Amino acid sequence: MNKKLLGSLLLVIAVVLVGAGLWWTNAMKTEVRPDYLRAVYDPIHFKPAIDKATNEQCLACHAEVLSDKVRPTSPAGVKAADAKAWYQVVSTYTGEQDTFHRRHMVTDFSKSVMNMKCTTCHQGNDPREEAPGSSATALPQTTTDITLRKHVNPETVCLLCHGKFPHQVMGLPGDWREIRExxxxxxxxxxxxxxxxxxxxxxxxxxxxxxxGSANSEVCYGCHGGRAWFRISHPYARNPWPGMSTEVPDWAKDRPTKSELRFLEKLARE
Ligand code: HEC
Ligand code: HEC
Ligand code: HEC
Ligand code: HEC
Ligand code: HEC
Structure with missing residues (x-):
């Protein structure tokens, strides 16, 4: 065979091989690149998988939830340290201002009294439920019906630690701040x-x-009225205690006698 011809033939083969190689690597890249929609609908967001999800699994995609920090100074120049809100004056509040997620999972005080998981609050996230009327069978709605659904149910979660001080059931004449002395x-x-x-x-x-709490009642009050977002308090279960009377007061007749089941499960991830 002609040497020149052989040379060009080899060159063509080399180009084809390199091209195929490049195409293949690229194809593999798209294959492993995280797919946004697939992540949005990752089964971990739904029952039953979410019940077994660990913080680490959630954080693999949502690391920013615990890593983001608040600005030390607002764009208008207000220092975060000078802008304490009423719920940040409970005496257990220490350290610099921090984000909502970090105040429940990362800060010193939160870690000393709580052991929260992502799934303590998040019980599922379905983007189709973020707006009303998004299912095929939904009836036509007027704009007045539209309330965006929340990611977390405040009544069954937040109310547990952010309810009002229930002074009535204690037979106390007023809120703790008024009668504590x-x-x-x-x-x-x-x-x-x-x-x-x-x-x-x-x-x-x-x-x-x-x-x-024995050393500082603000610890107790903090979760039982000190930072109340609600005008009601949580209807807590009355877990039987030693010396409890067999008579149930009227206000407690419809109270459960055991804490919520999902919070009693000894979680494997602990
Ligand atoms: C494979 C990656 C991945 C995993 C694992 C994952 N998520 Fe997500 N999640 C996403 C993506 C992507 C979105 C959509 C975010 C957006 O559109 O801003 C999302 C949305 C959400 C939202 C709604 C956010 C919003 O702004 O609308 C919540 C809440 C959420 N996830 C919680 C969780 C929890 C809790 C876990 C663990 C049980 C978890 N996710 C695990 C990828 C993931
Ligand atoms: C104390 C309860 C609580 C815990 C614990 C919690 N979240 Fe949230 N999370 C919320 C609330 C409330 C929102 C805002 C919901 C809304 O806008 O409807 C939120 C919002 C989010 C969002 C939306 C984006 C954002 O930053 O607003 C993501 C993603 C998310 N959480 C993931 C997580 C992950 C991952 C964990 C565990 C590391 C976690 N959350 C732990 C209550 C909690
Ligand atoms: C198990 C108890 C508990 C639950 C449940 C809980 N919180 Fe809290 N929350 C706390 C404690 C304790 C603090 C104070 C943390 C500190 O002082 O560092 C706090 C602080 C806060 C703060 C103030 C954060 C700051 O920057 O100072 C907000 C806002 C808040 N909670 C909202 C919520 C919402 C909304 C929910 C429901 C999604 C919720 N919490 C569920 C115990 C709880
Ligand atoms: C004067 C006595 C007294 C003091 C002081 C007192 N409590 Fe109570 N508390 C009671 C009584 C009585 C009950 C109801 C007992 C029952 O269930 O029969 C009660 C019930 C409760 C309940 C359950 C409420 C419900 O609806 O199930 C909580 C939570 C509570 N107290 C927290 C506190 C905290 C926190 C403080 C301090 C900031 C405090 N109490 C101080 C007497 C008191
Ligand atoms: C980090 C938040 C937090 C702190 C701090 C806290 N509590 Fe509670 N308390 C709760 C929650 C949440 C429940 C409901 C738990 C459940 O479902 O059984 C509760 C339940 C109770 C109940 C009802 C118990 C029952 O099952 O019958 C009493 C009484 C009570 N707390 C008193 C106190 C006292 C006293 C202190 C201080 C020593 C205190 N709490 C500190 C969050 C808190």
């Missing part, structure tokens, strides 16, 4: 003996709460 500023004056089977749930550190 007359009670020696001490929840334990009564709660040494009453409703003592408490905080036996997987997102709270019961022993540490007792220790800190």
């Amino acid at each position: 007359s009670m020696g500023n001490n929840c334990m004056a009564c709660h040494q003996a009453i409703r003592t089977t408490r905080h036996q749930v997987n997102y709270l550190k019961a022993a540490e709460i007792e220790k800190l």
Whole structure:
């Protein structure tokens, strides 16, 4: 064969091979590149997978939830440190201003009394549910029906620790802030003996709460009225305690006698 011809033939083959190689690597790249929609609808967002999800699994995609920090100074020049809100004056509030997620999972105080998981609050995220009337069978709606759904149910989650101080059921004349001096500023004056089977749930550190709460009632009040987002309090289960009377007060007749099941499960991820 002609040497020149052989040379060009080899060149053509080389070009084809390199081209195919490049195409293949590229194809593989698209194959492994995370697909946005696939991630949005990742089964981990739904039941039953979400019940078994670990923080690490969620954070693999949502790391920013715990890494983002607030600006030390707002664009208008207000220092975060000078802009404390009413719920940030409970005496247990320490450290610099921080984000919502970090205040529940990362800051020193939150870690000392709580053991929250992503799934303690998040019980599923379906983008189709973020707007109303998005299912095929939904009836036509007027704009007045439109309320965006929330990612977390405030009533079954937030209310647990951000309800009003339930002074009525305690037979106390007013909110803790008004009457605490007359009670020696001490929840334990009564709660040494009453409703003592408490905080036996997987997102709270019961022993540490007792220790800190005995020394400073602000610890207790913090979750039971001190930063209340609601004008009601949570209808807590009345877990039987030693010395409990067999008579149930009227206000407690429809109360459960056991904490919510999903919070009792000893989670494998703990
Ligand atoms: C494979 C990656 C991936 C995993 C794992 C994952 N997510 Fe997501 N998630 C996404 C993507 C992508 C979106 C859509 C984000 C957007 O559009 O801004 C999303 C949306 C959300 C939203 C709604 C956010 C919004 O702004 O609308 C929440 C809440 C959420 N995820 C919580 C979780 C929780 C809790 C877990 C663990 C149980 C989890 N995700 C696991 C990728 C993931
Ligand atoms: C104390 C309850 C709570 C915990 C614990 C929690 N979240 Fe959230 N999360 C919320 C609330 C409330 C929102 C805002 C919901 C809304 O806008 O409807 C939110 C919003 C989000 C969003 C939307 C984007 C954003 O930053 O607003 C993502 C993603 C998310 N959470 C993921 C997570 C992951 C991952 C974890 C675990 C590391 C986690 N969350 C733990 C309550 C919680
Ligand atoms: C298990 C108890 C618990 C639950 C449930 C809970 N929180 Fe909190 N929350 C706390 C505690 C404790 C703090 C104070 C943290 C601190 O002082 O560092 C706090 C602080 C906050 C703050 C103030 C953050 C800041 O920057 O100072 C907001 C806002 C808040 N919670 C909203 C919510 C919402 C909304 C929900 C429901 C999605 C929720 N919390 C569920 C215990 C809880
Ligand atoms: C004067 C006594 C007294 C003091 C002081 C007191 N409590 Fe109570 N508390 C009670 C009584 C009584 C009940 C109801 C007992 C029952 O269920 O029969 C109660 C119930 C509760 C409940 C359950 C409410 C419900 O709806 O199930 C919580 C939570 C609570 N107290 C927290 C506190 C905290 C936090 C403090 C301090 C900031 C405090 N208490 C101080 C007497 C007191
Ligand atoms: C980090 C938030 C947090 C702190 C701090 C805290 N609590 Fe609670 N408390 C809760 C939650 C959440 C529940 C409901 C748990 C459940 O579902 O059983 C609860 C339940 C209770 C109950 C009802 C118990 C039952 O099951 O009958 C009493 C009483 C109570 N707390 C008193 C106190 C006292 C006293 C302190 C201080 C020593 C205190 N709490 C500190 C969050 C908190």
